[in-house]
Amino acid sequence: MSKQFVKESELSYQKSAHSWIPTTVHRHTSGLRVVQCKVQQPIYTLAIYVPTLPENDTGEPHTLEHLVFCGSKRFAHRGYLDALALCNFSQGTNAWTYEDVTCYTLTTASEEALANVMAAYLDHVLSPQLRDEQFVTEVYHYDSKGREHGVVFSEVLGSESEEAEVGERRMLQLLFGEDAAYAKSFGGLTRSVAQLTNAEVAEYHKRFYDACNITMVVTGPVGARFEQALEDIPPEILHSSGHDSRRMIPINVPEGPVSARVLFAADSHVGSVQFGWRGPMGSDVETVTALEILLEYLTEEASSPLSMRFVECKRPVASSVVGYVKQSIPTTMFIGFDGVPYGDGGDSEGESGDEDESDDESEDEGKSEDEEEEESEPEDEDESKSDESGDDITRLLDEGYFAELLKIELERIYTTKFDGDAQALRRAVEQYGQRLAKRMESHADDTLQTTIGIDIVASHFATGKFAVGTRARIFDV
Numbered sequence: 001m002s003k004q005f006v007k008e009s010e011l012s013y014q015k016s017a018h019s020w021i022p023t024t025v026h027r028h029t030s031g032l033r034v035v036q037c038k039v040q041q042p043i044y045t046l047a048i049y050v051p052t053l054p055e056n057d058t059g060e061p062h063t064l065e066h067l068v069f070c071g072s073k074r075f076a077h078r079g080y081l082d083a084l085a086l087c088n089f090s091q092g093t094n095a096w097t098y099e100d101v102t103c104y105t106l107t108t109a110s111e112e113a114l115a116n117v118m119a120a121y122l123d124h125v126l127s128p129q130l131r132d133e134q135f136v137t138e139v140y141h142y143d144s145k146g147r148e149h150g151v152v153f154s155e156v157l158g159s160e161s162e163e164a165e166v167g168e169r170r171m172l173q174l175l176f177g178e179d180a181a182y183a184k185s186f187g188g189l190t191r192s193v194a195q196l197t198n199a200e201v202a203e204y205h206k207r208f209y210d211a212c213n214i215t216m217v218v219t220g221p222v223g224a225r226f227e228q229a230l231e232d233i234p235p236e237i238l239h240s241s242g243h244d245s246r247r248m249i250p251i252n253v254p255e256g257p258v259s260a261r262v263l264f265a266a267d268s269h270v271g272s273v274q275f276g277w278r279g280p281m282g283s284d285v286e287t288v289t290a291l292e293i294l295l296e297y298l299t300e301e302a303s304s305p306l307s308m309r310f311v312e313c314k315r316p317v318a319s320s321v322v323g324y325v326k327q328s329i330p331t332t333m334f335i336g337f338d339g340v341p342y343g344d345g346g347d348s349e350g351e352s353g354d355e356d357e358s359d360d361e362s363e364d365e366g367k368s369e370d371e372e373e374e375e376s377e378p379e380d381e382d383e384s385k386s387d388e389s390g391d392d393i394t395r396l397l398d399e400g401y402f403a404e405l406l407k408i409e410l411e412r413i414y415t416t417k418f419d420g421d422a423q424a425l426r427r428a429v430e431q432y433g434q435r436l437a438k439r440m441e442s443h444a445d446d447t448l449q450t451t452i453g454i455d456i457v458a459s460h461f462a463t464g465k466f467a468v469g470t471r472a473r474i475f476d477v
Contacts, residue, residue, distance in 0.1 A: 003231055004028055004238075011468070013037065013448060014475040015440050021448065025468060026230075030240035031212030034230060035468055037219040037448050044114045044220030045445045048104040048125055049453055051245060051460040052097070052208045053181040058196040059188015060204040061102050063139050063152050065095045067201065068104065070134040072124040074237070078134075081117075081124050088113035093121065099172075099186050099328065100249075101457045111222055115229030123237045126211060135198035148194065156188045163264050163272060170262045171276045175332055177252040182328055210243040215456045215466075219445040249329045249461045253278070259399055270319070272338045273402045279331035282458045285473040288331055289432075295323030295333065297428040298413075305419070309409050310337060317341070317391050317405075327454045329462045335406070342397045436474065 005026040012020040023037045052061040071078045082092045089109035096103055104125055108114045140150040159165050173183040188196075218226070280287045298306045299321045310318045319339025326332045395401045418424040439447045455468040 004233070004235065005034065005230055008033070009469075011472065013440075013451070013472050015444060016437060021444065023448075023469075028211070028238055030238045031210075031244075032238055032240075033215045033466065035215060035217045035452055036222050036226075037217070037445075037452075038221060039219045039444045039448070040221055041219075041444065042109065043445065044108050044111060044218065044222070045449060046106040046108075046114060046118065046121070047217045047449050047453070048121065049215045049217065049456045050102045050104075050125070050209055051100060051213060051457055052102045052186075053100055053245075053249070053461070054184035054186040055181070055204075057185040057189040057192040058200070059152060059156060059185060059193050060196070060201055061208075062097045062156075062187045063193075063196065063201050064128075064205055064209070065097045065102055065104075066138045066152055067130055067134055068095070068124050068128045069093065070131075070138060071129045072120075073127040073129065074123050075120050076129060081120055084120055085117050088116045090117070097186055099182050100461060101453065103453065111220065111225045114218070114220070114222075115226055118229060119233045119237060122216075122233065125214070126209060126237060126239075128205070130198060130202050130205065132198050135201065139196065139198075139201075140193055148190075150193075152188065153190060153193050156190050156193055159187065160185075160189055161265060163266065166262050166264050167272060167274050170260055171274055171334075172332075174254065174258050174260060175276050175278055177254065180252060181249060206241070207243050208245045210245070211238050211240040212242065213245045213460070215468075217449055217452050217456075219448055246460050246464050248464060251330065259403070261397075261399065269341060269343060270339045271342050271397055272336060273318075273340050273397070274334060274336045275403065275406065277333045279325060279333050281330045281462060282327055282454060283462070283470055285471055288325060289474050291331075291333055292325045293425070293428050293432045295325065295335070296432060297425065299323035299335065305413050306335070306406075306409065310405075315391060315393075317393065317396055317402075327457075329458060337402070340396050340402070341393055343394060440475070 005028050008025045008027045010025070011023050013023060015021050021037055021039055023035060026034045026036070028034070052064075054061055069078070069081060071080065075081065085092050085106060085108070090106060090113060094105045096105075104121065106114070106117060106121060108117065136150075138150065139152045140148070143149050169183075169185060172180075176182045185192075279291060282288060298304055300323075301307065302312050304321075306321050306323070310316065311321055317340060318337035321335065321337050323333075323335045326334065391405065392401070413419070436447075451471050451474070452468050455470050456466075458470070459465060459467045
């Protein structure tokens with residue numbers, strides 16, 4: 001490529017032991033970057049990454065995700081972009097918003113189709129119309145009966161009272177401080193969405209949606225046709241006004257362990273218990289990967305240590321457990337237990353005990369003496385251990401109680417050197433590598449988009465200097 005774009009760097013992502021995916025980074029004169037991953041597959045994917053941070057709870061990033069598709073300055077008709085995509089071997093466009101990035105996606109079946117849609121897509125992202133009537137319809141308004149409506153408002157209304165949403169939002173407030181960007185609602189809260197104005201959305205777009213802040217990642221066997229299409233994009237579409245949104249996200253460290261009780265509307269007598277920790281910066285790929293492997297070892301399978309202790313036992317105190325690393329800045333680690341009963345879980349112990357006793361008596365009728373002796377043999381060691389754990393079901397949601405149970409179990413795993421299995425972590429590392437290799441083999445495009453997207457956000461809000469390839473070191477596992 002020449003003229004508008006210059007090659008900035010080259011790198012490779014390992015697909016298998018003897019296969020690599022060549023990747024190049026080109027930079028436009030406006031500052032927009034294009035990352036090309038030459039994956040040999042029949043499908044082409046395009047993702048336009050816009051690093052965005054919520055500054056309040058009005059949901060400005062989420063709102064723009066919707067308004068971008070309502071028409072642009074050069075393609076004014078709503079629905080034009082999706083119609084164009086459908087005419088070019090695609091199922092249409094899509095988008096998603098996260099705490100620190102908004103991404104616009106497209107999947108097509110040919111390089112020519114990708115080239116045909118790209119310029120119009122970039123124009124919608126960089127120059128949306130943002131008309132007042134679009135805002136009223138898409139974001140917030142009252143209907144003829146005085147009821148609050150709007151696509152964004154309805155989505156927020158449906159999610160902001162959900163257990164998972166409420167719990168995660170409070171957890172991030174505890175981990176980062178209530179004034180931090182990660183503690184704000186990137187999707188918006190209904191009370192704040194109702195106060196948002198179209199002028200505020202337009203101002204937010206001006207600050208974050210400048211061409212110099214945007215990176216476009218393309219996967220597939222791209223070649224000369226695509227590169228020429230890049231050069232043919234009208235310069236006015238990729239014009240930059242110099243609104244550079246790169247910044248270092250302030251890191252506020254909470255003083256000591258903190259906890260909170262979060263109430264939500266529910267019909268069942270169960271809740272959840274979530275634990276979170278601040279982790280290393282994402283640039284420390286080896287440590288972050290080691291933590292991901294450790295959390296998978298602890299929670300991934302039914303036979304994992306925390307599953308065996310809290311879920312797959314004679315007296316379960318949760319219906320499921322999950323552990324994962326979130327690629328925030330810095331990273332955060334979570335272990336969560338769902339289906340945790342509170343109070344008596346909706347049943348008194350007496351009723352449960354009577355029911356079990358009558359079942360046992362009815363099953364004993366008509367059995368021979370030998371059969372009864374067999375049933376009286378000692379229980380399996382693991383079942384006996386779970387039964388004698390002494391967990392108080394009525395206290396599981398008391399402050400600090402579940403945390404102490406988890407601490408005791410983690411200490412036991414450590415002191416017993418993973419239950420005496422010296423190869424446990426080695427197998428966990430091998431399994432992690434095998435799963436990653438399988439994803440690269442069957443879904444290389446999605447895996448690369450996720451990996452590169454993490455680097456894009458980190459370089460924008462953590463280092464202030466653009467770089468991709470940092471997280472490529474996970475493929476060395």
